[in-house]
Amino acid sequence: MRRLVGLCMLMLLCACKPQDAPPLDQQLYVWQRQWTPAHEVALRDSRADFSTLRVLALQAFPNAGWSRARIDAPLLKADGRALIAVIRLDGQLKALDQQQxxxxxxxxxxxWQAQGLTVSGIEIDHDAGSARLPAYAEFLQQLRSALPATLPLSITALPAWLDSPQLPVLLQTVDSSVLQVHAVSDPRRGLFDPQQALKWSRAWARITDKPFYLALPAYGVALLPDDGGAPVVESEVRLERGGQRRELLADPLQLGRLGQTLRDDPPKHLAGLIWFRLPLANDRRAWSLTTLAAVARGDQLNSVLGVTLSERAGLYDIQLINSGNLDSAWPAQITLKAKNCEGADALAGYSLQQSADLLTFTRLRDGRLPAGGRRAIGWARCANIDQGGSHVVP
Structure with a gap:
């Protein structure tokens, strides 16, 4: 009898125990306007960690009009993941022409359907001012009625809308929302604030009764000075402007901690995280895919910097490697024990100081070494270089 009572109590305790929250869905924005062969590798290597692709499809700008992204439809079809077409309607448009x-x-x-693509949803990205939310809600309601009834409609949303009494009405016109919590303030204050992002997400959860996602940054920008005004933001494409660039980069460690907080105590209705943007091999202002995937999974992050040598007939090629999962700044200094060197030199980004038994490479400018990446820093013709005697100073 006591065994039966104990079993019943155990069952009751199990029934009362909170169930683990489902894992947060991880998705990717594909934001390149012109697709290149680099997309094939990036899509292939991202497939295991990200369920859905939100692909820039179409943009409308004041004066410039409409612009289509040149996607690789066969590549998207072969990828096979859920596909959401994103329509970017610039916030500077004076009005939205419903019919057009x-x-x-x-x-x-x-x-897209004629090219064999199955579209899982439409996302409208429009940075409307709060005063225009009633008109935007009406626009979305009419758009919803024109789209196939089974096609979900979502919007990119701004934290500034939290103060608008019209926000609940707006959110009722769509199936879900994507709260953008990066690049929403004066860029001089930084690209992203994790504590503010968490506050915004919890405030959003109190307003909406539908699924929502957080759009999070996995990239950087540069700020260029502009006489008498706000700084000019340089992103993927280099601008032909003078002046010193101030680099801003979202911190993977910060985002990793935020992700863990959201997994441990998710705001109500939070369905997942969407990372901006899919990194390509030549994207100089994006995290590496290795780092992005590690952050999305909640892995412990670390950089492991070292030196590797390749030797042929006494000529050594010297490379810096990062065997960790976290992108790293170039180290400030690398030293190598060497004997009987006839000649040596540093490559771009480093200078070389040579003594009788030591080669010292010193960083001249900032740069990043992606996780899993390598970079040549110099060469030397020596009788011997002791790789075990190398030292890397972060």
Missing amino acids: VTAQILQVLAD
Whole structure:
């Protein structure tokens, strides 16, 4: 009898124990306007960690009009993940032409479907001011009625809308929302604030009763001075402007801690995280895919810097390697024990000081070494270089 009572109590305790929250879905924005062969590798290597691709499809700008992203449809079809087409309507547009926008979106859907793509949803990215939210809600309601009934509609949303009494009405017009918590303040204050992002997400959860996602940064920008005004932001494409660039980069360690907080205590209705953006091999202002995937999984992050040598007939090529999962700044200094060196030199980014038994490479400018990456820093013709005697100073 006592055994039966004990079993019943155990069952009751198990029934009362909170269930583990489901893991947060991880998705990716694919934001390149012109697709290149680099997309094939990036998509292949991201497939295991990210469920859904939100692909820039179409943009509308003041004066410049409409612009289609040149996607690789066969590559997307072969990828096979859920596909959401993102329509970017610039916030500086004076008004949204309902008929024209709807026609453009329906044409994109038809064209993508004709290329064999199955679209899982539409996302509208429009940075409307709070005063324009009533008109935006009406626009979305009419768009919803023009789209196939089974096609989910979502919007990119801004934290500034939290103060608007019109926000609940707006959110009822769509199936889900994506709260953007990066690059929403004066860029001089930084690209991202994790504590503020957490506050915004919890405030959003109190307003919406539908699924929402957080759009998080995995990239950097540079700020260029502009006489008498706000700084100019340089992103993927280098701008032909003078002046010293101030680099801003989202910190993977900060984002990793935020992700863990969201997994441990997710705001109500939070369905997942969407990372901006899919990094390509030549994307100089994005985290490496290795680092991005590690942050998304919640892995412990670390950089492991070292030196590797390749020798042929006494000529050594010297490379810096990062065998960790966290992108790293170039180290300030690398020293190598060497004997009987006839000649040596540093490559771009480093200078060389040579003594009787030591080669010292000193950083001249900032740079990043991606996780899993390597970079040549110099060469030397020596009788011997002791790789075990190398020392890397972060």
